[in-house]
Amino acid sequence: MATPSDVDGIDAVRMTWNVWPRSKLDASKCVVPIAASISPIRSSPDIPILPYLPLRCKTCDCTLNPYSRVDFPAKIWICPLCFQRNHFPPHYAAISETNMPAELYPQFSTVEYALPTAADPPRPVFLFVLDTCLIDEEMDFVKSALRRAVGLLPDHALVGFVSYGTQVHVHEIGFTDMSRVYIFRGTKELSQEQILDQLGLAVGQRAPKGGQTGFGSGIDSRFLLPASECEYTLNSLLDELQTDQWPVEAGNRASRCTGVALSVAAGMLGACFPGTGARIIALVGGPCTEGPGTIVSKDLSEPARSHKDLDKDAARHFKKAVKFYENLAKQLVGQGHVLDLFASALDQVGVAEMKVVVERTGGLVVLAESFGHSVFRDSFKRIFEGGEQSLGLSFNGTLEILCSKDIKIQGIIGPCTSLEKKGASSADIVIGQGNTTSWKMCGLDKSTCLTVFFDISPSERSQGTLNQQLYLQFLTNYQNPEGQMRLRVTTITRRWADSSANSEELVEGFDQETSAVVMARLISLKMEMEEEFDATRWLDRSLIRICSRFGDYRKDDPSTFTLNPNFSIFPQFMFNLRRSQFVQVFNNSPDETAYFRMLLNRESISNSVVMIQPSLISYSFSSPPAPALLDVTSISADRILLLDAYFSVVIFHGMTIAQWRNMGYQNLPDHQAFAQLLQAPHDDAQMIITDRFPVPRLVVCDQHGSQARFLLAKLNPSATYNSTHEVAAGSDVIFTDDVSLQVFFEHLQRLAVQS
The missing domain is CATH 3.40.20.10 (Severin)
Structure with missing residues (x-):
């Protein structure tokens, strides 16, 4: 199996089209949108780490890169994006064709700058939020997972602990002689001020901030302590922790106040560590039934919402819960903090409602049937492991995209939030997180992948100066797992197609795997955002348009239809996408669908292809x-x-x-x-x-x-219970009325060649 780095190269960027059409009209005829899938911090041994600050273009802020034209005698470089002439500063005086800085070498289209970091780098913060409305067996599973996690944490990482059921308990772990707990009612929404006031974290009550430095007398050290100092206290706390003791009436669900617990956790981190890397790790074992974020009532006769309820607008708690989590997402993004969600239950717990906050903060999500299941157990352990197995969890990232003049950015699908910084290159049409040229990624890791959608809008001026190449630059600022600040700069170039009539160039630059994944991400977004959207029909129409535009055939003669090898497996991807869990939601709960889509939106192209076509x-x-x-x-x-x-x-x-x-x-x-x-x-x-x-x-x-x-x-159901042809001995049949790939392809050929 090829490693991801082979396919994506040093830049970890893959595009639907590697040759771009010149005009908006030609782009619309391509059907598959012009998009790039980027992995902002995928690790590669070939990326040089540069111990100095980058040189920026004085007009467009582009960073010096291999595509900059350099006049060595005059000590000038020309920006490839805006053609501005920039002088090299005095410390580049020795630069020459035989003595170049790393960022000018053609093989280093991606470089990373080590930015100045404080002498005492910020420590990672992990705040565990545990649901205690569990049966004893589940409680034992989750406690042992937590003990193992605390043992794996780096000694300097800061740890805090909140448990909740009918009420929220914030545990004071800095006070070992006697366990102290701050209790919040689970029934009502609390303002930020109320939370801080009750915890003694309001501005007037705070001691000088021991937060990130010596960690001595500061008030913050009551709730968050270095792992090395509180491992014993936390283990004792877990030993004594019981399942929620509040009585549950017959025929009722337990009272669970997940929303209040997450609000309290966010408020506490916001007061102690605004603007530094911190994660809330929520372990949820059932649906929220009271307070903000409620997804279902306590009465067991009311079932959890289904896709049908959402379509008919009959899920009475849904919109209110989503609104609550949207506000929580805004708060966490403002603080630079991440929400990770580990949901383990046989029924739904509200992943569909919480999707917005997990996705916008760049959190991880795992959905399992039990805290004892290997899906939860092994995934949870992976977060804290170092070495080869490490996920490379990084914090507090921002992504900025710069592009050549005729290119506009429509938006991004994936784990990030628009920073609403409208620039000359923001498009009017928005897809996903748009209206901006920079995005916030509170949490990101080695495998985080984003899909950027582009629009082509050539100006009158640019028509005369036909530049053959277009350029894109991705700048990612982030805090790495060691707490150091880094800036990764990736600059890529692609070619404009010579003329609109010639589609051969476009065909040669088509990437069918990336295109299939981009279509899957786009269709998932449309299914969530647009009411009455018919996904299967939209996909079929798109595929017919692509085949009639790029196929070779004689009009009205299906037997003559052929596709270039660059397109040959695209129809098969679309066939499997139509049948996949992203489009067919009938057999899945809203929680499962939300989970599948969140992973589709954040995984690499090679992983996402396997989700669509196993x-x-x-x-x-x-x-x-x-x-x-x-x-x-x-x-x-x-x-x-x-x-x-x-x-x-x-x-x-x-x-x-x-x-x-x-x-x-x-x-x-x-x-x-x-x-x-x-x-x-x-x-x-x-x-x-x-x-x-x-x-x-x-x-x-x-x-x-x-x-x-x-x-x-x-x-593929090529042999079903009503097949006409013989089934081989020892083979199998599928009981379905779905069409097979062969029948699908015959229909496609017939419709694509119609005049």
Whole structure:
């Protein structure tokens, strides 16, 4: 498998079109929007770290880069974006063609500047917020996960602890002789002032800030202490912590005030550490039933909202809860803090409502069935691990995008918030977080990926000076896991297409994987934002337009239709996207749909492609492991299949293999080959699981078993219960009325060639 860095290069930027059309009209004919997927801080050993400040263009703020034209004798550089002539400062006096700074070398289109950091760099802050309305077994699982997490934290990291059920308890961990708790009622919304006043953090009550420096007598050290100093106190606190003792009447849900708990946590961090990297890690085990953020009433006869309720506007708590979380998101973004959400419950807990605050602060999200499940346990551990397994959690980032004159930015889909800094290059049409040229990313990590949408608006002036190349520069300021301030600068160039008539150039620059993912992200956004939006119809129409624009055919003759190899698997991606959990919400709860979409919006292109179109590998005696068609015909009695559907990894044993395994053949000395065949998919599945966050669910099943549905749901139904052709012996059929890929493609050809 290619590592992500091979595909995306040092810049970690992939585009839907690598050659850009010249005009707005030509861009609209391309159907797939002009967009770039960027991973702002993906780690690569090839990126140089420069120990000095960047040189900026005096007109457009662009940073010196390999595409700048340099006049060495005159000591002048010309900005590629605005053509401004800039003088080198005196300390560049020795610059020459044989003595260049790193940022001018063509292979360093991405560089990172180490910015001056305070002598005592800011420490990372972790505030755990734990739901205690759990059964004893779940409580034990979550306590052991927390103990392990606190043990893995770096010694200098600051830790705090809040628990909640019917009320919110803020635990004072800086006072070891006697455990003290501040209690908040869970029923009413609290203002920032009330929270700080009750915690003794209001401006008049605060001692001199011991916050980030010596951490001695400062009031803040009551609630947040370095991990090395409070590990014992926290472990004792967890030992004594009980599940919520408030009585729950028969026929009712427990009273849970998730909204108030998160408000209190945000208020506390805002008073103690405004503007420095901090994370609220919320561990939620059920729905909020009282106070702000309520998603369902306490009465069990009222079910949690479904997609149907949301479509009909019949979910009475939904809009109010979303409004509450939008305000919380504003507050956290203003403070520079992150909300991470770990939801573990068999029913919904309100991920759909909380999506806005997790996504806008760049938080992590994991949805599992239980705090004892490996999906939660292993994912939670990954956050705190260092070394190879580290997620590279960074804080307090801002992204700024600069571009050539004729390019405007429509917005970004992904974990960030618009800073509303309108510049000359902000477009009027907004997609996602727009109306700006810079964005806030309170939390970001090595795998964070954003999708930027561009608009082309050539001015009258630029028509005369046809420059062949266009340039984009991405500037990411952030605090790395060690607390140092960094600025990463990526400058990329692409070519303008020569003329509108010539579509061959565009075809050569088409990236079908990136385009499929961008379409999936765009359609998910439209399904959330636009009422009565028919996703399947929109996708089908887009695909027909693309095929009739870029396919080769004779009018009205489907048999002559062919697609360039650069487009050849795009229809298949669209077929799988139509059937995916992003478009077909029927079988999923609003929480699951929100979860899938949040991950789709923040993962790399290669990971997102697997979410849309899973990969299938076949294992058999007759041949080495090989990729198999994502089709029901790949099932065979004497094969094992390994399906990677991103959120789950399925090992599927054919009937004969399962029978032999049940008879124990693999344990006999003369059947070593069979034992190895059984083991191989498990080893490969383990490799997939180790590299992925959140950790996927592993399903091991047999043909005709109840769990086989995890595989069958993802396969192309070329053989169904009403198929006309024969089904091979040992294969399988799918009980569905969905069309197969072949039928889909025949319809597509017919419609694409219509005059």
